[in-house]
Amino acid sequence: MLPPVPKALLPDVFAGWVSAKAPEKVTDAAKADPDNAAALKEYDFTDAALATYKRSGETLTLRALRFEDASDAYGAYSYYRHNGWPKEEIGTGATSDNNRVLFWLGNTVVDANFSRIGPMCGAELRELAGQLPLPEGSKALLPPILSSLPKDSLNGQTTHYALGPAGYVGAGGVLPPELVGFDRGAEAVTANYTLRSNPATLTIIDYPTPQMAAAQEVKIREYIKAGKQAQPAWPKPLMDSDQASLEVRRSGPLVALVSGDAIPEESHKLLATVHYEADITSIPQPTESEVAKTGRLLLGIAGLVIIGASAAVLLGFFLGGFRALYRISRGKPASSMYESEFISLNLRD
Secondary structure (H helix, E strand, O other): OOOOOOOOOOOOOOOOOOEEEOOEEOHHHHHOOEEEEHHHHHHOOEEEEEEHHHHHEEEEEEEEEOOOOOOHHHHHHHHHOOOOOEEEEOOHHHHHHHHEEEEEOOOOOEEEEOOOOOOOHHHHHHHHHOOOOOOOHHHOOOOOHHOOOOOOOOHHHHHHHHHHHHHHHHHOOHHHHHHHOOHOOEEEEEEEEEEEEEEEEEEEOOOOOOOHHHHHHHHHHHHHHHHHHHHOOOOHHOOOOHHHEEEEEEEOOEEEEEEOOHHHHHHHHHHHHOOOOOOOOOOOOOOOOOHHHHHHHHHHHHHHHHHHHHHHHHHHHHHHOOOOOOOOOOOOOOOOOHHHOOOOOOOOO
């Protein structure tokens, strides 16, 4: 059987919108989005489809970006989405900014720009989302680091997931990217929290091992302690924070930093809720060798043969003894081999 034909990212026609020509397929991130090509490559960009649609004198420009898995797509979506953009109900997550609507579903991010926004634009994009191809298996999973974010007071529209320096800086990262350690396989997530005193920003960095996290925690702590003398210089998010509320904490392979203008007590409480949960998996026990399995099989066969033979002997004794007792009770020999045969012709004159 031939493999199924891959589903196109963008259709030629949907919800009354008609593309003047077939959507353009590109595999180069620089052609898909020249201004953000570096970030797209960090999120494992694979290909894209670009199309312009017309309907009743109006125009809709679509850019569908496909990534290796859903984690990468979410990261790219959070990179494009700015803080403060309102939430929309399209796909897995969506937001809008005037005539621009951004949403993601599976391993695809769709950037839509309408010439005129209307009340049916959301429904039209939901129809488009229903036609997008979806990943399967592990490629449909979200980044595990998101589960480490405390849920209380979280502003979900401010969450940004980064896999490299371009995506981290472009999304407003708090620390210098060289201090995060993306070259060591780190990944980071930042989110804003609405606390009672003032807003706070929580940064969580996930390292491959707890040992790497411990070493990096020391560097980050010393960098925060250096203040204005730190090298490189503090980024703007750190400069705008209340220095008394800056705090660093490690939990397993996670290093967390709280910044912002919240009072120290609330910042400390938020940081204390970050906890790493290790996944415990059972260790496979050694299996039996083929020789042991063969020996057990032969022993089983021998046991069945012995049981069958014993049952046959007992059944023979039971049936034979019952027949012998029956003959004796009728005055005959126990065995018919001792009984003389007599043939009577009953001839009459």
